[in-house]
Amino acid sequence: MTVHTTLEEAQNLPHGPQRLALVEEAVRQADLSGDGEAAYEARKELIYSANYAGQSEKMLVAFAWCRAYLDEHQAELGAWEQHGLAWYHKWVLIATHHFPQIPLERIQNLHRDYADRIRALGAGGGTVPYFELQLALHRGDVNGARTAFNIWQFARRDHLSDCPACEAQTIADYHEFTGDDAGCAAQVQRMLDRGMSCSHIPHSTHGMVLPALIRLGRWDEARRHHEQGRDLVAGDPDHVTAQARHLEYLSLTDLSAAQDWYARHVGWAERTTELDTRLDFHLAAALLFSGLRAAGRDTLTLTLPQDLPGHRPDGTYAAHERFEHHAGAARTLAQAFDARNGLPYHAHRLERILALADLPRPTPA
Amino acid sequence: MLRMTRSFAVDLRGLIDLLSEHLYAGPEVYVRELMQNGVDAIRARTDLGDAFSPALTFDVQEGRLTFTDNGVGLSPDDIHTFLATIGRSSKRGSVEFIGQFGIGLLACFLVSEEIELVSRSARGTPPVRWVGRADGSYTLLTGEDAGLPDGPVGTQITLRARPDRAAFLLPDRVAAWAAEYGALLPYPVTLGGAPLNATGAPWLDHSRGEEARRAATLAYGEALLNAPPLDFVDVNTHAGAVRGVAFILPWTPSLDARGHHRVYVRHMLLSEQEEQLTPRWAFFVKTVLDAGTLRPNAARDALRDDADLHAAREEIAGTLRDWLLRLAREQPGRLRELITLHYLSIKALAAEDDDFLTLFLPWLPFESSAGRQTLPELLERSDGELRFVADLNLYRQAAQLAAPGGPPVIHAVYTYDHTLLERYGALNPQVRVTRLSAADLVQDLAPPTPAERRATATLLAAAQDTLAPLDAGVRLSRFEPAALCAMAFPGAQRDLHRTRQAVGPSGGLWADLLDDLRDVSADTYAMDVHFNLNHPLVQRAAHLPDGPLLRRVLGMLYVQALLLGHHPLTARELELLNGGLLDLIGAALGDPDPSRPAPHLN
Known part of the structure; x- marks a missing residue:
């Protein structure tokens, strides 16, 4: 098989590990053939497939390769290719959030480099503050988020702006971040009413809005979003955060369904190198096991993957041990992120999530 | 204070153009x-309880x-209601009959400048004519106005083709659309x-x-699928x-042919490509469904x-699942036939449903180094352990190492596996x-004995020294095939290493980013090479003193291992290959000094 037939075969697959494996095979074939341009094309596909398979560490490596290659081969690839690669460049900025080993200064330099490059392409009025907003949301930087949000809201969209659906969801994220749960829920409703969609939306949207609805006590709506969203993200390695949101919802409404959902998703969540999504899952799992303890169910039977840390062949687990494992892992990760980000934000997330259990629950139908 | 209330003058033409451009698939929807x-x-x-045909x-x-x-039929009041409703709401399904009627009627403007409606209500009101x-x-004329015959209960609508839309009112096409819908x-x-229809399913x-x-x-199905x-x-x-x-389905559907189901709402065709009502995993079927109370x-x-x-959808999933379970129970032979065509669909369900997985997994095939096998077959050959690889290149190597008759390795790159x-x-x-x-x-390769270790110390040191600059670690082992x-x-981080080299020392920001990502704890070399002490060439090399010849031999063996493993060569490895080949050719041609230093190795 040639590079191009392998790539074609991959592009006919839905996003996920199989597609990514085929694209990696295409990269290998291209490298073997020594055809630089084919290697560039295959790695661009790798950027895309890795990004949508929840393996952005591979995306970053492929992007760095493409960036260097394009800088060296501008003439052959043509001026428009700068725009082509710039479309993928934005994912790099988001991916840096996942890895606490990347220092903040590097992230800020990457933002500057991105801004310089896309301004040179005549774009970026809205996109630059948009990604600054994303970084501020990740860091828990309230003032930074407010400033970036306001600049972004008055800026014009251009050909390198993020997709309209993703931008719309970022508005919902911002409302939730500022404590405006009702605004968050209203924005999500607007998105759904307009049928906004992309590869991530509304898959992640239904999960994203759950904590806001839970805090607002709007349990009927939460149930609807859970029912509509769970099948869209179940088993998808690119949706660990949404899986975590659904786990939180289930932990508050149906402990045995929550245990099944946990058993089905904890394997990848513990393996993913995208550590902020892993943190999301640890937090949700902590809520589940604190709920089980509170319900007096300390001894549990769970069917967990064999390579899971703390796996027991007899399938019997103690809720307090699982709680300690997840809460402890969440604290360690939160600390790593806060140390990198220079703000004490993630460290408070555990108590905030556990506090969801203290809210009034839905009255049984 | 002066208060004025005015209505917007709605540009109906503009509204219709908008509808046709953004809402409807094409002008033919007027028939629907x-x-x-x-x-x-x-x-x-x-x-209403009327008896009629x-x-x-x-x-x-x-x-x-x-x-x-x-x-x-419509009464004069109904006409006023739908006129008031036209354009007010586009939310089909949440508007009552008359409101929907008006919205539906609007679609006729897609093909006609003028719509004539003559109707008599079953409620006994006078007939109406609206143009x-x-x-x-x-x-608007009602029965009290002159000239309206007192016709049968019902509604008749007359359209005249717009010059640019004449093709949409050709009898053959109207017949085809009406038959479809x-x-x-x-x-x-x-x-x-x-x-135009067979009156009923x-x-x-x-x-x-x-x-x-x-x-x-089944005849309907054959016409639908073009195959029984x-x-x-x-x-x-x-x-x-x-x-x-x-x-x-009598065939395995391709990925893009999945999820194309024919769905009707209250007997009227909604879509030939509906993908929400039938569960996602059920791509072994094509459904034809008529939803009585779901909303479009x-x-x-x-x-x-x-x-x-x-x-x-849950109920339909349950129906299909029960059918499969019954098949497994009552007609295992037919289930086997079904699995040869549709194992992917069944795997998709098993991946979501533990009970189903337990029941069906023994039947499902997996690719392995021992060929296509079911899990019980694989387990029989592997002492209660299932070993799998989820990376294509690694699988190739694992399969190479898997001894015939020994425990097989499962190729789990495919979705669901x-x-x-x-x-x-x-x-x-x-x-x-x-x-x-x-x-x-690598752990499966046998390490050298202490005696062998002593005997091969020179070889190992020379190999490490030679290959470390190429970012390759060296070990000596015994393995089959000899x-x-x-x-x-x-x-583990080969791509990162290789990219870091490609980005170069002057890579700046990107090189720094790659360095950040490098996991120091797990980090060794880009490649690990194992020289096989079972191989006569390696055994002979172990007797050579350290020097240019031994280093050239080791370099060449390393590159050969890369080629055999289908690993891409870096520029330096390629240079090593070329230099080594030239040396060998030189030696074969009687080069006066075949052991002269190979510059590319130092």
Whole structure:
């Protein structure tokens, strides 16, 4: 098989590990053939497939390769290719959030480099503050988020702006971040009413809005979003955060369904190198096991993957041990992120999530 | 303070253009909208308890189309209501009959400048005649006005083709569309007197006995698929009142052919490509479903995503699952046939459903170094351990190392396989399920004995010294097949290493980013090469003193291992290969000094 037939075969697959494996095979074939341009094309596909398979560490490596290659081969690839690669460049900025080993200064330099490059392409009025907003949301930087949000809201969209659906969801994220749960829920409703969609939306949207609805006590709506969203993200390695949101919802409404959902998703969540999504899952799992303890169910039977840390062949687990494992892992990760980000934000997330259990629950139908 | 209330003057033409451009698939939807209005009117009349024989009638002559239904009809008040409703709401399904009627009627402006409607209500009000024009003006006459005959109950609509849309009012095309949209209507649809439908779904026709029903349904399926279906499953849900059938496909569907199901809402075709009502994993069937109480979206091309839809899908999933379970219980031979075509679909369900997985996994095939095998077959050959690889290149190497007759390695790159194996391991802790990494493969290679270690110390040191600059670590092992001199395995972060080299020392920001990502704890070399002490060449090399010749030999063996493992060569490795070959050719041609230093190695 040639590079191009392998790539074609991959592009006919839905996003996920199989597609990514085929694209990696295409990269290998291209490298073997020594055809630089084919290697560039295959790695661009790798950027895309890795990004949508929840393996952005591979995306970053492929992007760095493409960036260097394009800088060296501008003439052959043509001026428009700068725009082509710039479309993928934005994912790099988001991916840096996942890895606490990347220092903040590097992230800020990457933002500057991105801004310089896309301004040179005549774009970026809205996109630059948009990604600054994303970084501020990740860091828990309230003032930074407010400033970036306001600049972004008055800026014009251009050909390198993020997709309209993703931008719309970022508005919902911002409302939730500022404590405006009702605004968050209203924005999500607007998105759904307009049928906004992309590869991530509304898959992640239904999960994203759950904590806001839970805090607002709007349990009927939460149930609807859970029912509509769970099948869209179940088993998808690119949706660990949404899986975590659904786990939180289930932990508050149906402990045995929550245990099944946990058993089905904890394997990848513990393996993913995208550590902020892993943190999301640890937090949700902590809520589940604190709920089980509170319900007096300390001894549990769970069917967990064999390579899971703390796996027991007899399938019997103690809720307090699982709680300690997840809460402890969440604290360690939160600390790593806060140390990198220079703000004490993630460290408070555990108590905030556990506090969801203290809210009034839905009255049984 | 002066208060004024005015209505907006709605530009109907603009609104229609918007609708046709953004809401509707194409102008032909006017046929569907006319029929939908007729169907709704007939149901409303039935609900009144009237005894009548429902029928929808088209007549097309020279660009003039007349559509007649004998439904409930419109009273003068109804006309006023729908005029007030037109354009007010586009939310189909949440508006009552009259409101929907008006919205449906609007679609006729897609093909006609003028719509003439003559109607008499079943409620006994006088007949009405309404003529609406695309510019928004209209004339309304009621029975009290002169000239309206006291016709039968029902509604007749007349359109005249816009010059640019004449093609949409050709009799053949209207007949084809009407036949498509109304194929499942339980009463006649005719054009110029000729019937367009078979009045009802064959699977609901029990009048001639079960055998006849089955035959008629399979014939429908054959026409649908252009091939006889393997079988069909009846669908009958409580939620959404869905009736229909799922035809078992006689072929394995390609990925893009999945999820194309034919769905009707209250007997009227909604979509040929509906993908929400049938569960995602069920791509071994093509369904034809008629939803009694589910709601369409505004464009009427898909179902509205709501709780009823979800509940109906759950029921359909349950029906298909039960059918598979019954097949497994009662006709295992047929299940085996089904699995050869549809194992992917069955794996997709098993990946979501533990009970189903437990029951079906023993039947499902996996690719392995021992060929296509089921899990029980694989387990028989592997001492209760299932070993799998989820990376293509690594699988190639693992398969190379897997001894014939020894424990096989499963190729779990395909969608679902990894999930299934992980769940299988979770449910069956007595079976070890191991995902192999390069490091695991390496562990299977036998390390040298202490005596061998002493005898090969020079070889190892020379190899390490030679290959470290190429970012390759070296080990000496014994492994089969003995014909392999050396095997090279990618390190966990090979791509990162290689890219870091490609970005170069002057890479700045990107080089720094890659350095950040480098996991120092897990980091070794880009490649690990194992020289095989079972191989005579390696054994002979172990007797050579350290020097240019030994280093050249080791370099060449390393590159050969890369080539055998289908690993891409870096520029330096390629240079090593070329230099080595030239040296060998030189030596063969009687080079005066075959052991001269090879500059590319130092």
